[in-house]
Amino acid sequence: MEYNVKVWRQKNAKAKGHFETFAFDHDCREGICGACSLYVDGRAHGPDDAVTTCQLFMRHFKPGATITVEPWRSGAFPVIKDLVVDRTAFDKIMQAGGFITVRTGSAQDGNNILIPHDDAELSMDAAACVGCGACVATCKNGSAMLFVAARVSSLALLPQGRPEAARRARAMVAKMDELGFGNCTNTRACEMECPKHVTIDHIARLNREYLKARFSE
């Protein structure tokens, strides 16, 4: 697409205005990098299920239709410019505990950790999260529960990383609260809009992990 959409920018009635191109985040165009972050016609990633904005095709719209495009709407994602928002809050949540503390080179043979086929598949379902933020943008509470759940649940389904599981659940949830994301009220809007089919089962698993962690405090 050679986009030629221009925006007229003018600060006030007296100021001199000028044309500019407008900004939006986009990169892989394959639905995997998670850079897309557009609210199209009132839905995160537009009127199709399980897609990122780059996978939304014009065939979903009637000829001549007016299309409304907005940036992600969430207090935790301030707008940088036009349709570009700042999602560093997600990185901060991950930095709070979304990892297994293992040094390079200290791992045992991969086949020494046996993982049942179905557990690996379920873990992969959660790990498919692309970190786009559609769940937050679509949630009336601006909650990042699905995002946090995807990471916590993916690791909770595996034997690796158990020694720090409790710390992880506590730290990631605490960081999410601290950064201004809302609470989960089980409206399921997030799973409706998740481009990667991450379901709220994972939120249930996060809740179990979190409760276990609180009891073990």
Place this chain on the structure above:
Amino acid sequence: MWASNYNYLIYMADSKLISKIPEGPLKEKWSKRKAEIRIVSPNNKRKLEVIVVGTGLGGASAAASLGEMGYNVKIFCISDSPRRAHSIAAQGGINAAKNYQNDNDSIYRLFYDTIKGGDYRSREANVYRLAEVSAAIIDQCVAQGVPFAREYGGYLANRSFGGVQVSRTFYARGQTGQQLLLGAYASLNKEIAAGTVKSYPRHEMLDLVIINGEAKGIIARNLVTGEIERFGAHAVVLATGGYGNAYFLSTNAMNSNGSAAMQAYRKGAFFANPCFAQIHPTCIPVHGDQQCKLTLMSESLRNDGRIWVPKKMEDVVKLRKHEIKPSQIPEEDRDYYLERRYPAFGNLVPRDVASRAAKERCDAGFGVNETGLAVYLDFADAIKRLGHQRVQERYGNLFDMYEKITSTSPWEEPMMIYPAIHYTMGGLWVDYDLQTTIPGLYAIGEANFSDHGGNRLGASALMQGLADGYFVLPYTIGDYLSHKFAEPKTDTNAPEFAEAEKAVKERIDKIFAVKGSEPVDAIHKKLGHIMWEYVGMARNEAGLKKGIEEIKALREYFWKNVRVPGTNEEFNQELEKALRLVDFFDIGELMAYDALNRRESCGGHFREEMQTEEGETKRDDENFMYVAAWEYKGEGKEPELHKEELKYENIKIATRNYKD
């Protein structure tokens, strides 16, 4: 007199190409080198700073590992989060010589396959080391919680990839790159949390700073505010990926670019084998003039999919008019041309071979869509053989992706595919330590040239990125840094920084000063047409010369007609693209010079003058068994060639044969 003088200069310059390959038997080289490397003590590591540019598999894994070791690391990426680097889009898998399948795989076999797949244009020692560390990568990723596919017994599952006869590819559905990157990103986050790594997202490197001949820092633009910032360090690592977007249409992400490598090249780093670009056979065909990128369908699909075009021209005509569906064409009227031409490897021949075979059929008029540039990849047999569920598990997300883009279901009709630019084997010249010709400047992953020769095998890019980042660079860079711990922190007020910053600002001002009328993308698309036409799948002398002229002319056109709105002091994506396009002109030109020089057909580089009667590549080992390392001589000027002879002591050189 002049001639002898000239020879002397060449000699002097080539003495810069010291590959530092350790003496001794192949199997012992890496151990030997590791033993020689001086170690920096923990208290000194704390005093040393390293800049890593790029957060893909190479950059993220290197930064995380260096951070763990105790160095102070600064990491830069152009996207809003390190997790969005283009490694994330790799689909099929990662190779490792684990021999879990008991198919007699070994380090040697992986090494051999990689050298052969690369058409005998990569360095033996580097490739052997890659194969040697490959197994540890899988262990590392499993420990990080990467959910690799498992068998019912809980053991790791494998699949096959092109160019090999064993099953050594580990995978996480069709999202292996994503999962490996999230593993490396998690390790990176661990170090950011620990304070050893500082992350600079939405920052783009715009120049390399050299002080007294050594890399000491970078100039970067804050992509949110437009501020031009200076960053100093004791060493700089480029992990900025490949330059495939010179073709405009490629499977690379929109923002992938070769600018960091070009900045290093212009500052004196040699650029090796630029003409080796990989054209991936299984991409969704181009469908119109407004397209901005191409979508890859994973090579893993060739495990179970069969590639064909009709045998009869009348079927082709009907298909193009949509009068019949491909599934209606009977078996005996289909030409499974890869199985026909390469019985031993069939649909799993290496990428360059599969791409050229598709081009051959389409050039002969058998392309199956309206543009005549598409062939079928058919899963009907696989679905019959394996059942719906097994196919869904293996390729489900790829089928969904295809259906979303084309609105046809691969469950019912075969996919349509055509080759597209995907990966660049060429890159900054590095020695065995992954150091470029500029001391203190390292290049890892796709940004260097060292491991894939003329053609990369599938599932080997992830392997190389992580091998370099986790297991090679963190050791080898220590050898350089062990001499630096007494040096104070790099002073970013040094005149070299001021000069580099000034040059960057001037370049930006120059772009705004053009005030033309043409958007950056429109000019980039023109470059893409030139590249695909003259430096694409088939190249010849006249075409390459014409290509060089046209690129030069287009560069001039750019400087007269480009229109970049807005200002530098803001979030300005048009400016980002314009700056990258300026570098793509240099890359395109360099690729053409290299392709012109390399008068042989080899891997992804096909010179029409050099082919067998059957249309296979004809290598010229006598004259071209070398790495072509190019030295920058000024904008628009012909670069100077330096040669690193390739010696094969452990492998018998042969014509690549995938027929029997």
